[in-house]
Amino acid sequence: MKYRTKLYLAFVLLVFCTTFVGLSLVYLNERENLIENLHSKVLTVAATSAKIINGDSLETIRTREDVNTPVFQEIVKKMRAILTANRRNDLYVIYIYTIRPSPTRPNDIEVVVDASENAQVFASPGDLYPEANRIGILQHIHELWSPKHLVTDRWGSFLAGYAPVLNSQGQYAATLGVNLSAQYVFQELNRFKLLAGVTLILTLIGAFVAGAILSLLATHSLEEINEKVLQIGHGDLKVRIALKTDDEFGNLANSINEMTKHLEESEKLKINFIRYVSKHVMEKILSSDIESLLKGKRMKVTILISDIRQFTHLSEGLPPETVVSLLNEYLDTMLNVVFENNGTLDKFMGDGLRVEFGAPIDDPNQEKNAVKTAIEMQLALRALNRKWKEKGQPHLEMGIGIHTGSAIIGNIGSERRMEYTAIGDTLNIATLLEKATKTSKVPILVSETTMENLEGLYHAKNLGPLTLPGREKTITVYAIDVSLDKEGTDR
Numbered sequence: 001m002k003y004r005t006k007l008y009l010a011f012v013l014l015v016f017c018t019t020f021v022g023l024s025l026v027y028l029n030e031r032e033n034l035i036e037n038l039h040s041k042v043l044t045v046a047a048t049s050a051k052i053i054n055g056d057s058l059e060t061i062r063t064r065e066d067v068n069t070p071v072f073q074e075i076v077k078k079m080r081a082i083l084t085a086n087r088r089n090d091l092y093v094i095y096i097y098t099i100r101p102s103p104t105r106p107n108d109i110e111v112v113v114d115a116s117e118n119a120q121v122f123a124s125p126g127d128l129y130p131e132a133n134r135i136g137i138l139q140h141i142h143e144l145w146s147p148k149h150l151v152t153d154r155w156g157s158f159l160a161g162y163a164p165v166l167n168s169q170g171q172y173a174a175t176l177g178v179n180l181s182a183q184y185v186f187q188e189l190n191r192f193k194l195l196a197g198v199t200l201i202l203t204l205i206g207a208f209v210a211g212a213i214l215s216l217l218a219t220h221s222l223e224e225i226n227e228k229v230l231q232i233g234h235g236d237l238k239v240r241i242a243l244k245t246d247d248e249f250g251n252l253a254n255s256i257n258e259m260t261k262h263l264e265e266s267e268k269l270k271i272n273f274i275r276y277v278s279k280h281v282m283e284k285i286l287s288s289d290i291e292s293l294l295k296g297k298r299m300k301v302t303i304l305i306s307d308i309r310q311f312t313h314l315s316e317g318l319p320p321e322t323v324v325s326l327l328n329e330y331l332d333t334m335l336n337v338v339f340e341n342n343g344t345l346d347k348f349m350g351d352g353l354r355v356e357f358g359a360p361i362d363d364p365n366q367e368k369n370a371v372k373t374a375i376e377m378q379l380a381l382r383a384l385n386r387k388w389k390e391k392g393q394p395h396l397e398m399g400i401g402i403h404t405g406s407a408i409i410g411n412i413g414s415e416r417r418m419e420y421t422a423i424g425d426t427l428n429i430a431t432l433l434e435k436a437t438k439t440s441k442v443p444i445l446v447s448e449t450t451m452e453n454l455e456g457l458y459h460a461k462n463l464g465p466l467t468l469p470g471r472e473k474t475i476t477v478y479a480i481d482v483s484l485d486k487e488g489t490d491r
Contacts, residue, residue: 011214015207016200023196030192035159038180039146041091042161046178047144049082049096050163055173058098058165061112064124072113072125079115086178094158095179098165099129101141109137112174129153137162141175151179225253232256237264296410301359301422302370302402302450303430304343306334306377307352309397309438318394326393327351333380341373346421352434356422359409367404367453371480374400374444375458378482401433403447432468433477440466442479451478 057071066072079096086093098112109132111123123129131153132138137145144163151160158179167173228241237260241253308330315323331348338345338355342363346354355373358366377400385395405426412419433445440463451460459481465474 009211011211012204012207015211016204019200019203023200027189027192027196031189034188035148035150038091038159039148039161042159042178042180043144043146043163045082045086045091045093045180046146046161046163046176049079049178050165050176052078052082053098053165053174053176055165055167055171058100058112058174059167061125063126066125075113076115079113080117083115083117092181092183093178094181095155095177097123097177098174099132099137099177100174101138102128107138108133109141135160137175137177142172155179225256229256232260232263296408296412296423298406299359299362299409300366300404301407301409301426302357302366302404303407303422303427304338304355304357304370304374304400304402305352305427305430305434306355306374306398306400307349307434309399311351311396314394314396322393326388326396330381330384330396333384334377337373337376337380341369341376343369343373347419354422354427356407356409359407359422360420367450368457370402370404370450371444371446371454371458374402374446375480375482378443398443399434399437400444401430401435401437401446402444402450403430403433404450404453405429429468429471429475432471436466436468436477440477440479443482444480446478446480448476448478 053075057075060066060069060071061075075098079098083093083096095114095116097114097116099109100112102108102110105128109129110125111127111129112125114123116123129137131151135147135151135153140162142164144161146159146161150157152158158181160180161178163176163178164172165174165176224243225241228239231239239260240257243250243253318326330351331353334353335345338353341357342361343355343357344359346356355370357363357370357373363369378398381396381398389395403426405424407422407424407426409422410420412421412423429447433447437443437445442463445463446460454460460478461481463477463479466477467474
């Protein structure tokens with residue numbers, strides 16, 4: 001997902017959440033205010049209505065038979081007048097009635113007079129009002145009281161208010177109950193919900209538009225930087241980011257331009273280095289300072305020396321162009337094998353190569369990699385000979401000597417001109433081993449110090465002690481079988 005999309009969605013989500021939370025809080029506050037306002041009104045209606053009702057008359061109403069008495073009818077008439085007087089849009093009294101504790105069941109509430117106009121919900125004197133206990137009326141039977149929540153009974157949901165009715169002696173006679181329809185509350189809240197929904201939709205539309213514009217403006221510079229960085233990542237180091245903004249994006253663009261400039265200079269340096277040295281040596285040189293480059297370091301290395309036998313004699317009968325073509329193809333093939341096995345090219349020696357393993361980066365498998373390289377070089381030369389034979393070109397043979405020992409590894413020269421190389425007797429022994437391949441008539445000769453770390457990995461024939469030219473001490477040498485490895489796999 002693009003950063004612009006993330007920024008856009010984050011902005012819209014933030015606006016939505018903020019608006020939704022704000023409207024929810026306003027809704028809850030509006031609901032609370034509406035209910036609180038109606039609570040005040042229902043208590044006012046209950047209190048004023050309780051004073052109109054004759055408490056002495058209420059005390060005479062005891063049984064169902066009292067429904068037909070003039071006293072009962074008079075009370076109902078007054079209560080219905082109150083009912084009619086308190087029916088308007090913002091205050092609609094749906095039920096008015098009187099109740100009192102049951103004389104036979106003190107923990108229950110019974111109906112005294114029900115002034116309901118609907119005969120289906122009419123309650124007769126003495127009928128129990130079981131929901132009263134759940135509502136909590138009994139605990140407030142002698143006081144002006146209204147529950148802080150909607151009252152739900154068999155006849156629906158209401159806002160209820162209760163006030164005591166007193167007799168002529170000022171004593172408790174009954175409790176007047178007034179039920180306000182909750183429909184008004186629901187209508188007002190639904191109206192608010194509709195308004196809030198419209199507000200939320202309009203806000204979201206605005207957020208979508210504003211978010212798109214803001215994310216576009218905010219990410220324009222970022223996308224410009226991203227596009228240029230991708231081009232730089234694909235190797236186009238001539239790319240420069242042109243941003244005129246005086247902000248963090250502008251500073252970032254300038255820093256990237258400066259970095260690209262240095263990368264371009266470094267790339268030019270790499271191109272020049274890679275013509276003369278291996279990739280490992282190049283990276284070592286680029287990551288080191290001049291002082292460290294001029295210092296040599298004693299390291300254990302495995303030296304591989306290769307040379308084409310009688311190449312000078314072969315080249316005498318060939319045109320110079322053919323000689324150069326053959327030699328270039330040969331060296332390119334051999335270098336590929338060397339670099340694939342973590343070897344470092346020290347130098348070309350005419351038609352020969354000097355290769356180091358274990359330098360400049362230490363390699364615990366340097367002996368194995370060196371012998372593996374030698375075998376693969378011989379196999380690669382066989383493939384070249386088959387190819388050249390088809391073209392009528394000469395057949396080449398190559399000798400390789402390998403020895404492991406200590407050498408001084410580093411750059412020799414000055415700050416103006418230096419050469420990365422190895423110095424020490426190890427190189428001399430490897431060179432003499434390569435020359436000994438001619439007299440021994442084997443393609444690869446390996447010293448005993450190299451064989452010690454191969455753990456019998458390759459087929460090797462012990463040729464016994466060998467006195468190398470110019471040296472007093474003998475050295476045990478081994479001839480490596482190029483055809484098969486220790487597991488018998490055909491190479």
